[in-house]
Amino acid sequence: xxxxxxxxxxxxxxxxxxxxxxxxxxxxxxLPSDVVVAIAAPFTQLAALQEALAGSGVRLAAQNMHxxxxxxxxxxxxxxxxxxxxxxxxxIGHSERRQHFGETDETVNKKLKKAIASxxxxxxxxxxxxxxxxxxxxxxxxxxxxxxxxxxxxxxxAVGVTVAYEPIWAIGTGRTAxxxxxxxxxxxxxxxxxxxxxxxxxxxxxxxxxxxxxxDNASALMNTRDIDGALVGGASLVLEDFWTIILA
Ligand code: 13P
Numbered sequence: 001x002x003x004x005x006x007x008x009x010x011x012x013x014x015x016x017x018x019x020x021x022x023x024x025x026x027x028x029x030x031l032p033s034d035v036v037v038a039i040a041a042p043f044t045q046l047a048a049l050q051e052a053l054a055g056s057g058v059r060l061a062a063q064n065m066h067x068x069x070x071x072x073x074x075x076x077x078x079x080x081x082x083x084x085x086x087x088x089x090x091x092i093g094h095s096e097r098r099q100h101f102g103e104t105d106e107t108v109n110k111k112l113k114k115a116i117a118s119x120x121x122x123x124x125x126x127x128x129x130x131x132x133x134x135x136x137x138x139x140x141x142x143x144x145x146x147x148x149x150x151x152x153x154x155x156x157x158a159v160g161v162t163v164a165y166e167p168i169w170a171i172g173t174g175r176t177a178x179x180x181x182x183x184x185x186x187x188x189x190x191x192x193x194x195x196x197x198x199x200x201x202x203x204x205x206x207x208x209x210x211x212x213x214x215x216d217n218a219s220a221l222m223n224t225r226d227i228d229g230a231l232v233g234g235a236s237l238v239l240e241d242f243w244t245i246i247l248a
Contacts, residue, residue: 005162005206005229006246007038007061007123008236009091019045023052025239031057037246040091043077050086061089064097067110079118090115093149094125095168105148112149116157123162123231124149130169142185143192155197162206163189164231170211172233182209183224190226215244222248
């Protein structure tokens with residue numbers, strides 16, 4: 001039985017002061033025992049949040065990392081640096097990083113390997129643009145992203161990777177994929193993982209949907225066979241909304 005996993009991606013929002021107020025709020029609530037909850041916060045907030053969320057059950061995630069342990073990479077943060085302050089997860093290959101910061105399938109693959117080696121659980125993002133979907137190429141495109149991301153990663157390590165299917169056209173647009181569209185693609189992702197590793201592995205991998213997940217659509221999206229959770233952007237910034245999604 002796969003766990004439910006709801007992660008909030010705060011992107012470049014919230015000051016540390018605002019983050020700590022959120023942490024205080026969520027710490028006063030009792031998390032459902034069958035849901036893993038994580039917050040992916042900006043780097044500057046991670047150490048403070050680690051302390052503020054201690055004992056709450058809420059796990060901590062970063063939004064990006066470099067694929068080398070150290071080096072002359074001005075402005076970058078490495079996996080050992082994140083591990084040192086108790087970060088549990090790291091989002092890797094978000095479409096915003098692919099679009100604006102030159103992330104490629106190759107760097108995603110390197111980062112996945114480095115995260116795993118550093119004891120950080122990756123949340124690997126994949127998803128197609130509207131152009132690709134309208135051209136009828138979405139399934140092939142996403143399968144190719146999956147194959148490249150997992151290249152050279154053995155099955156025993158692949159089970160610890162969470163995949164987040166985030167169609168670019170649904171991110172921040174209010175245009176959510178229908179439960180059928182999202183569910184079908186997540187099944188296709190699990191099938192692709194099955195061809196790489198066999199169903200013994202693919203049935204264990206947690207797959208999230210992301211893209212305009214809101215309190216009013218979360219439960220329909222989560223009630224599909226292959227969607228095990230959500231990667232939530234905008235709605236994770238407001239505690240009440242995020243909490244409603246966790247309960248859904
Ligand atoms: P929104 O929920 O704001 O559409 O963002 C989704 C996302 O990109 C999460 O990583």
